[in-house]
Amino acid sequence: MKSDVEISQEAKMAPITTITERLGISDDDLEQYGKYKAKVNFKSENAHNKGKLILVTSINPTAAGEGKTTVTIGLGDALTALHKKVALALREPSLGPVMGMKGGATGGGYAQVVPMEDINLHFTGDFDALTEAHNTLSALIDNHIQHGNQLNIDPRQITWKRVLDVNDRELRQVVVGLGGRTSGVPRQDGFDITVASELMAILCLSTSLQDLKKRISKILIGYTYDRKPVYVSDLHVEGALTLLLKDAIKPNLVQTLEQTPAFIHGGPFANIAHGCNSILATQAALTYGDYAITEAGFGSDLGAEKFMDIVTPRLDKVPDCVVVVATVRALKLNGGADKHHLDTEDLTALKKGVVNLKRHVEGMQQYGKPVIVAINKFASDSESELSYLSNYVSTQLGVTGEMINSWAEGGKGGIELAKKVIAASENTDEFHELYDHQNSTIMEKMHAIVTKIYGGANVELSTKAKNQLKRIEKLGYGNLPVCMAKTQYSFTDNVKELGAPENFTIHVSDLQLKLGAGFVVALTGKILTMPGLPSHPAALNMDIDENGRITGLF
Structure with missing residues (x-):
């Protein structure tokens, strides 16, 4: 089997203008980044949320993930094959996991977004801009203290850390300002990964450039010596920070291997942030597509819950259907199987582990919308395991379930799942909030x-x-x-x-x-906002030759 990057490199991509023509995006709203990437000048006031919104989430994963993005892309390609007008809305990959262990966020096999190498590396520079804007604010805070500290900021109570888009455990706790009077005021500081930055969350939740600036002005950066809060607006730098993000706020448009349009924008992790792509990208997908498919990071207990309770109120649109991705591998792990032997048939572990899927399904059902289980097929899955899991979903959970094999077959491998998603998304069931947003503590x-x-x-x-x-x-x-x-x-x-x-x-x-x-x-618990690299990071497998051909990128 060819690697993901080899499949990607053989792809016959359509010019991005061909993709925008299919969506009905005018040239005036397009900013091309080469032949196959573009930013779209989409304005929230032009959104009309006419499409059906499909949210893809998953069970608790293995360290390698369960192919949630692969399923999302495969489902989009399957709907396209069924002659539906589809647009995906996905997160951008962070260089931390790309160079670390988990990998990128562009799918896999024959269900990928392309150009895969560009998307997994610097893409259109959004993360670089966020990192620069975040650290510019850090510099401005320390500069204010150095030059008189008119706001009376207590250096011991600064809550704004610095960030980098890498996994670097050495930077979790640092001391800055060493070197004498001209080098600042010594204090304890630290680094988070860029995807944990509040600016990342703000970018993904903003509906316009002015909304972005307003949100930035509200950022709490610390407290004064007499414990009063200090905001960005007190420094009067929200305009400068917004200027650095003027291009980053625009959604990026690319395509899948089967030329389904894909908006990829923003990338907060779900375990340390809210885990969803930008509101603007989702609104664009809903506006230009009859079906908008989005995913939320990690399992439903993290990304999907945050999509429902943090994003949905701001999006002014609720999912019409929720797809929970499950794999035999992850369920065996949750049933006690050794993580090094997940390729070996183990019905005992699978039967114990399905309780994990049950809780994820029941959690999503509390929001009132239809839930479908997508069984993402791996080559190592035995027929007995797949048969048991399919039967469990239909008889024990009592929900619609379907196998998907888009990693090996692309859109063709998700046709039956797509048909069931179409039927489920026609529901008129009422959405239920998990808690009272206005009055609960x-x-x-x-x-x-x-x-x-x-x-x-x-x-x-x-x-x-x-x-x-x-x-x-x-x-x-x-x-x-x-x-x-x-x-x-x-x-x-x-x-x-x-x-x-x-x-x-x-x-x-x-x-x-x-x-x-x-x-x-x-x-x-012991959650960290700056991850570390594993003993054998993915970066060790990567290379590029004299012709610019990349190898080892998954």
């Missing part, structure tokens, strides 16, 4: 997520988090939505608790106020 919202989505029993705050909650409520932000930062491998905050644990407690160590994004981030 932060604790009530966390409790609703933990009990209704995770299947847990309690939320426990550290002493630090309790004090932070008091401060948040005193400032008048006690009714903001919550973005839970949690491991993607478990419903709990313990990476080793697989399957579907019950009666557990989620431990919140830190509450971070993200006023520009409009939510509170709750850090749980």
Whole structure:
């Protein structure tokens, strides 16, 4: 079997202008980045959300992922094959996992978005712009302190870290300002990965350039010596920061191997951020397509919950159907199988692990919209395992399920799933909110997520988090939505608790106020906002020859 990059390199791509013509995007709204990539000047006021919105999510994954993006792309190509007007809305890959372990975010096999190499590397420079804007704010904060500190900022209470789009554990905790009076004020600082930056969340939740600037002005950067909050607006630099993001806010347009249009824009991780592509990209897909297919990062307990509770209220559109991706491999892992032997048939582990799928399905059903299980077929799956899982979905869960094999067959491998998605998306079922967005407290919202989505029993705050909650409520932000930062491998905050644990407690160590994004981030367990590289990072396999041909990129 050819590698993903080899398949990508053999693709016959259509000029991006051909893709825009099919969607009905005018040349005036197009900014080309070469022959096969473009930015679209899409304005939220022109959105009419006429399309059906399909949300793709998954069960708790293995370290390599379960092919959720592959399924999303394959489903889009299958709908295109059925003569539907389709547009995908996906996240951009981060260089951290690209060079690390998990890989990129462009699908796999014969269900990919292309040009794959460009998308997985610097693409159109959005992440670079976000990194520069974020660190410019860091520099401006320290510069203000250096030159008189008129705002009386307490260096010990600065909450704005620096960022880089790499996995670099060495930078989690650093000291800056060393070198004497001319080099700044020494203080403890740290780095997050770019996808954890509040600017990333703001970019993905903004509906216009002016909305972006307004949100940036609200960013809380720290506190004064007398514990008063300090915002970007106090520094008067929101205009400069917005200027750096004037191009990054525009959705990017590419295509799949089968020339289905794909908007790829924004890339917050779901385990440490809200895990969804931009509102503008989703609105564009809904406006230009009869079917808009989007995905939310990691399992339904993370990305999908955040899409429903953070994105949907701002999008002014709810999903018409939810697709939960399941694999035999991940369910065997959740049933106790050795992670090194997931290619070996193990019906015992599979039968134990299906409880994980059950909880994900039941969690999504609470929102009231139809749920379909997509069984993503791997070459190592045995017929007995696939047969058992298919039967479990239809008889035990009582939901619609379908096999998909788009990794090997492209759109053809997802035709039956596409037909079932079309039928399910015609529903008129009422959408149910998980909690009262306006009147529930932060604790009530966390409790609703933990009990209704995770299947847990309690939320426990550290002493630090309790004090932070008091401060948040005193400032008048006690009714903001919550973005839970949690491991993607478990419903709990313990990476080793697989399957579907019950009666557990989620431990919140830190509450971070993200006023520009409009939510509170709750850090749980041992979650890190700056990942590290594995013992054998993917970068070791990558190379490029004298002709510019790339190898080893998946």
